[in-house]
Amino acid sequence: MTRYRRQDPEITRRKFINVAMGTTATVGVVSLVGVLGTANPVFRLTRDKMPPVPGDILVHASASKEGQPIKISELSEQLVRAWPMGKDKEGKNLIRKGDPNNVLAVFRFPQGQLVPPTNLEATISGEIVAYSDVCTHAGCSVSDDDQQEGQMKCPCHSGQYDPKRGCKVIGGPPPRPLAQLPIKQEGEQLVVAEFFLANPYPFTEAEWEARIEAVKAQLA
Ligand code: FES
Incomplete structure (x- = not known):
């Protein structure tokens, strides 16, 4: 959070929240896919x-x-x-x-x-x-x-x-x-x-x- 403010002091609070939520969601999806793809390969099981x-x-x-x-x-x-x-x-x-x-x-x-x-x-x-x-x-x-x-x-x-x-x-x-x-x-x-x-x-x-x-x- 601090780093974002330093890099872009113009960013509004709402923009920051949107970016943060988007990032969190993306990381979450990537993590979930990673976990499912390795620990539970049945998701690819044909x-x-x-x-x-x-x-x-x-x-x-x-x-x-x-x-x-x-x-x-x-x-x-x-x-x-x-x-x-x-x-x-x-x-x-x-x-x-x-x-x-x-x-x-x-x-x-x-x-x-x-x-x-x-x-x-x-x-x-x-x-x-x-x-x-x-x-x-x-x-x-x-x-x-x-x-x-x-x-x-x-x-x-x-x-x-x-x-x-x-x-x-x-x-x-x-x-x-x-x-x-x-x-x-x-x-x-x-x-x-x-x-x-x-x-x-x-x-x-x-x-x-x-x-x-x-x-x-x-x-x-
Ligand atoms: S003995 Fe090594 S694979 Fe069969």
């Missing part, structure tokens, strides 16, 4: 960037089959990369690949090989399981073309996960397991049954809880 949502269908992510629904009969111990596919506002199919962190890994193991800490209730028949495919260390896609059957080795820093045991870390620097995605069977297709059971990369637990609530509110 449907293609939403994480897998209950009811989504899992479709192939590989270039040769991208967008085709994954059939249960084509699954094996070989990792299959997938995207969740939901609906846009008009009800048309929409692959949620606007966020590369949405890529998933799907396996089918012989009965009895999937064991805790895998959440068996979140699998199909204790045989088919889906996880986030994004490494919890630094966000690389874990799967690549060199994956051996039943293995998940991150190509970036040699992180290793065990998909038969809840994708727990069995080597390298990842700090926590890959998040398991509950799935169910509808005909020959795989459908998302619930949100990830734990916070996937890059979310903290609190951020993930907030993201789920925001997605629910946005889709309600």
Whole structure:
């Protein structure tokens, strides 16, 4: 206030109040946008960037089959990369690949090989399981073309996960397991049954809880 008076002694009290109010409002809006844009990015969240949502269908992510629904009969111990596919506002199919962190890994193991800490209730028949495919260390896609059957080795820093045991870390620097995605069977297709059971990369637990609530509110 003092500075303004020094710089412009002719300014009237009303002009000063108008300027001050305008400045305050501008700063307030900028601050609010800043806060919402960083602390609560859901304000920029479009449907293609939403994480897998209950009811989504899992479709192939590989270039040769991208967008085709994954059939249960084509699954094996070989990792299959997938995207969740939901609906846009008009009800048309929409692959949620606007966020590369949405890529998933799907396996089918012989009965009895999937064991805790895998959440068996979140699998199909204790045989088919889906996880986030994004490494919890630094966000690389874990799967690549060199994956051996039943293995998940991150190509970036040699992180290793065990998909038969809840994708727990069995080597390298990842700090926590890959998040398991509950799935169910509808005909020959795989459908998302619930949100990830734990916070996937890059979310903290609190951020993930907030993201789920925001997605629910946005889709309600
Ligand atoms: S990003 Fe996967 S081990 Fe570093």
